[in-house]
Amino acid sequence: MFIYVIGAVAIASLVAAGYLLIVDNGRERSAREADSAAQEIDLEEGILAIKEAVEQQALATAQIDLAASLSSASAGTGLPATFDLQTTDGATGLVTLANFADSSFLHRAASLMMSGDPFLSARADIRTLSLRAKTAQAYLQPARTSNKQVMENPEIDLRQIPLSEFTVYAAAGSVQLTSRTFASGSIGRVYARGDLQITGLLNSICPVVSGGQVKLADGAELDLQPPGTAVPAVRLSGGFDSGNADFLAMARTELNSQVITRQVLPLNAGVTPILYQGQGAGAATGGGSGGGTRNNNPGVNLTAFEESCAVQVAVSRQAGPKPSGGAASTSWVVNVTGLDNSGSEVRPGIVASTQGRPFAAAAHDGVTVLAFDYAAIGRQPAPHAISIRIYNGAALDPNALVLVRGADRLGGDLSIVSPHPMMISGDFNTQPVGGVVPAVSLVTSQGVQIEGSADALWARQTFGAAR
Amino acid sequence: MDHPRPTTAAPAAERAFTLVELLAALGAMVVVLGAATGFLLTALLRENAVLEAERLEAMHDDLAQIMVRTVKTAAAFQIYTDKSQYHPGRSENGVRTGNFLVCVRTDADGTQTESDFELSGQGIIYTKTVAAGTATTKTYANARIPAGSVNLFNTDLGMVQAAWEVQTRQDLVPFRVCAMPLVMR
Numbered sequence: 340m341f342i343y344v345i346g347a348v349a350i351a352s353l354v355a356a357g358y359l360l361i362v363d364n365g366r367e368r369s370a371r372e373a374d375s376a377a378q379e380i381d382l383e384e385g386i387l388a389i390k391e392a393v394e395q396q397a398l399a400t401a402q403i404d405l406a407a408s409l410s411s412a413s414a415g416t417g418l419p420a421t422f423d424l425q426t427t428d429g430a431t432g433l434v435t436l437a438n439f440a441d442s443s444f445l446h447r448a449a450s451l452m453m454s455g456d457p458f459l460s461a462r463a464d465i466r467t468l469s470l471r472a473k474t475a476q477a478y479l480q481p482a483r484t485s486n487k488q489v490m491e492n493p494e495i496d497l498r499q500i501p502l503s504e505f506t507v508y509a510a511a512g513s514v515q516l517t518s519r520t521f522a523s524g525s526i527g528r529v530y531a532r533g534d535l536q537i538t539g540l541l542n543s544i545c546p547v548v549s550g551g552q553v554k555l556a557d558g559a560e561l562d563l564q565p566p567g568t569a570v571p572a573v574r575l576s577g578g579f580d581s582g583n584a585d586f587l588a589m590a591r592t593e594l595n596s597q598v599i600t601r602q603v604l605p606l607n608a609g610v611t612p613i614l615y616q617g618q619g620a621g622a623a624t625g626g627g628s629g630g631g632t633r634n635n636n637p638g639v640n641l642t643a644f645e646e647s648c649a650v651q652v653a654v655s656r657q658a659g660p661k662p663s664g665g666a667a668s669t670s671w672v673v674n675v676t677g678l679d680n681s682g683s684e685v686r687p688g689i690v691a692s693t694q695g696r697p698f699a700a701a702a703h704d705g706v707t708v709l710a711f712d713y714a715a716i717g718r719q720p721a722p723h724a725i726s727i728r729i730y731n732g733a734a735l736d737p738n739a740l741v742l743v744r745g746a747d748r749l750g751g752d753l754s755i756v757s758p759h760p761m762m763i764s765g766d767f768n769t770q771p772v773g774g775v776v777p778a779v780s781l782v783t784s785q786g787v788q789i790e791g792s793a794d795a796l797w798a799r800q801t802f803g804a805a806r
Numbered sequence: 807m808d809h810p811r812p813t814t815a816a817p818a819a820e821r822a823f824t825l826v827e828l829l830a831a832l833g834a835m836v837v838v839l840g841a842a843t844g845f846l847l848t849a850l851l852r853e854n855a856v857l858e859a860e861r862l863e864a865m866h867d868d869l870a871q872i873m874v875r876t877v878k879t880a881a882a883f884q885i886y887t888d889k890s891q892y893h894p895g896r897s898e899n900g901v902r903t904g905n906f907l908v909c910v911r912t913d914a915d916g917t918q919t920e921s922d923f924e925l926s927g928q929g930i931i932y933t934k935t936v937a938a939g940t941a942t943t944k945t946y947a948n949a950r951i952p953a954g955s956v957n958l959f960n961t962d963l964g965m966v967q968a969a970w971e972v973q974t975r976q977d978l979v980p981f982r983v984c985a986m987p988l989v990m991r
Contacts (some may be wrong), residue, residue: 453912454897455882467914496884568898587964592885592900603964 376596377473386422386472386541390495394607397497400759403434405468419475427467434466436499438624440573451498455596457604460566461504461528462778468495474477500608503754505530513551516541518799530608532605537561540571547597550606555579563597573597632776636656644782650724654700655710656738671700672708700729706753707731709738710757721750735759743767743781761787856872858972862948867929869946870983876921877966877985880909885959885966889924894940903960907968923968925949925958930970948972952980 341349359381392408405424427429430696448462473490500509506527507516515529518524526543529535532553547553555561564572573594580586581600590596590603599606645651653670675698697715701708709729716722729739741757746762751772755761761781768779781787823831877883884891884900885907892906905925922933930949935941935983942986949970951958959968 354984453881454910455883565897568896571900573866588902588961590903590963591883595884595897595899596882 375489379491382420382472382474382489382491385422386470386491386493389422389424391468393495393497397436401436403436403497405431405434420729421471421473422591423471425469427469430759434468434497436466436497442637454565455591457596457599457606458498458500458504458528458530459546459596460544460606461500463498463500463504466497467501468497470495501752501778501780502782503752503780504528507531509533514666524726532606537575546597548600548606548608549581553579553581553598553600564796565595565597570797581594626649641756641758641784643780644727644754645728648677648724648754648756650675650722650725652698652709652725652727653699654707654712654727654729656700656707656729656736656739673698673700673709678716678719708741708742708743710742712745713743713749713753714747716750721753723752724754727759729756729757729759748772749777749779753779754782756782758784760785763787814905831874838963848873855975859976859979862972863973865946865959865978866930866949866970866981869932870981872921872932873968873983874985876908876909876911876923877983877987879911880987881912883907883909883966883987885961887957889922889926892922895918900960903957905961908965923959925951925970930958 354366356684364701368398389408393403396403396408401772405426406458409422409424426434427798446774447464449465451458451463453459470493472492503528505515507529509531511532513534513536513540514529515536516526516529520542521541524539524541526541526547528545529543532549532550535547535549535553537554537559538556539558540560542564544564544566546565547561547563553575553578555575559577561579562572563575575598581590581598581602586598586600587602590598590600596603651674653674655674657670659674678697694710694712695714696713699710699712701710707729709727711725711727727741729736729741731737731739735758739759741755741759741761742764743755746753746763746768747766748770749768753768761783768777835842862884872956879891884897884899885904886900887904887906889906890903892898892908897910902933907923909921909923910918911921917937918933919937922931922935924931926945926951929945929947931943931945932939933943933960948959949972952969955969958970961967965984968981970981972979972981
């Protein structure tokens with residue numbers, strides 16, 4: 340009898356021990372899963388910290404120190420993990436971003452075609468940074484069951500989109516777009532870091548992006564039709580306000596990512612301070628007599644743009660000798676550097692409808708007009724960045740205008756930088772080169788007027804560009 | 807002279823149950839075995855139901871995990887009323903709530919992966935297509951929309967959300983998925 344009791348107790352003990360082992364394994368497994376989730380969260384925090392560090396450097400200095408980004412992220416999270424950040428070609432040092440869409444841009448650029456992209460269909464120079472993140476072995480908790488070492492390998496895309504890809508790029512403040520400004524009603528690609536107000540009947544094939552709110556005035560309409568879509572476009576009507584409670588649920592579904600605000604997507608796009616000085620930043624120096632103009636328009640740091648231009652045009656208006664009993668005559672001296680065979684025509688009166696030289700200066704109703712005829716450049720390689728300044732004596736001429744014409748067919752990307760207003764005459768950049776329309780940036784703090792459109796109502800912080 | 811009277815009792819070796827006794831015993835055995843078999847069958851059926859419920863729950867838990875990961879890694883998504891509203895390869899206007907969710911992800915090597923989730927009848931159909939190649943489809947059965955809801959997916963608060971219930975023979979298991987694509991975070 341005693342033997343039976345001993346046997347029964349032994350069997351019961353084995354059963355109990357087995358049960359306890361199963362329960363203990365379950366507990367270990369649960370702990371391991373929880374630990375793995377905690378590691379994932381920590382790693383994601385580290386990754387986001389690195390992404391933020393990269394963004395801040397790119398926007399502040401147009402340069403990214405990859406090593407510094409890693410150290411700042413590791414210091415921020417305190418996570419026992421290893422991070423490795425490098426470009427796709429293996430560089431781990433300093434990554435420098437360029438100012439302009441230069442002559443090689445078209446070969447490097449990729450079109451952004453992913454639905455939901457705020458800059459859908461824009462051409463961008465994309466630098467991809469590969470990030471390898473994994474938790475350190477020391478971080479793992481001892482356990483019988485094998486622990487997970489969490490690894491994540493995200494990529495950070497640095498996308499540079501030329502200003503020429505935007506019809507309106509407002510780096511600060513609110514923007515009002517009216518149908519008076521756009522003769523055809525097509526507003527193209529618009530980006531405003533502040534609020535965006537729409538008045539009148541307008542349309543676009545690109546998403547409307549605003550760092551603030553998008554509002555339509557009473558009676559306004561905005562049709563948004565992505566290229567290649569067969570379905571009816573998104574139609575926003577008067578009274579639309581992205582600040583309404585329904586907007587967030589509509590943004591990615593009914594509106595199909597055609598209206599993007601900071602609520603929908605973290606918008607970290609921006610012009611670097613090298614190229615843009617915020618409101619109140621004061622005048623840029625180093626431009627000599629040009630400082631006066633920039634004082635009135637502190638948004639655009641023209642000096643930084645102009646320094647990147649290979650072709651420099653300086654026009655000096657000088658008073659000629661005053662004949663007895665008559666008015667003083669006017670003459671101009673046009674200095675062109677960086678462009679061969681680019682002598683200038685100087686005319687006392689109105690600029691002729693045709694010109695034999697790329698640059699011609701003349702007076703018209705008290706306004707100094709510097710006419711730039713692209714077609715007159717001839718067979719020499721097309722310049723891709725031209726700076727134009729017009730002086731009256733020692734100071735910038737406040738009544739000067741840059742007239743661009745003959746630019747129906749461009750030989751390549753073109754950027755024109757000037758502190759003066761620009762006027763486009765005739766067809767402009769309508770013919771593709773090698774199947775692609777060249778990128779054109781018209782950078783001015785005074786507005787761009789395209790012939791046929793009436794009022795240019797862009798804000799002072801707005802970079803006017805035309806395609 | 808008395809002769810011994812022959813006895814009517816059979817010898818011990820020839821004793822037997824009467825028919826009544828046999829019938830009673832047989833009846834008792836049927837009752838006992840029937841009860842035991844009933845218990846056994848009930849236990850088996852219950853075990854089967856539990857296993858089925860666990861299998862369904864595990865399947866839908868797996869679906870919920872897939873859904874979260876798919877939405878989190880999506881570069882673009884769209885919700886449609888049903889599958890008929892969606893034209894593959896074309897991103898068109900969607901709706902705030904619907905029964906068909908499309909998520910698109912582009913990997914570093916340019917491979918595009920499309921993941922679809924569709925509420926069809928009593929099941930959720932998950933279809934994954936890599937690089938416009940062969941699609942793999944898996945159906946998660948016994949799903950239904952919770953009381954008070956109309957559709958499987960919605961974008962309340964701007965986040966992709968899904969809610970469904972799994973009716974097993976044991977219980978009703980609710981599933982709630984809420985995720986935001988990484989690019990939106």
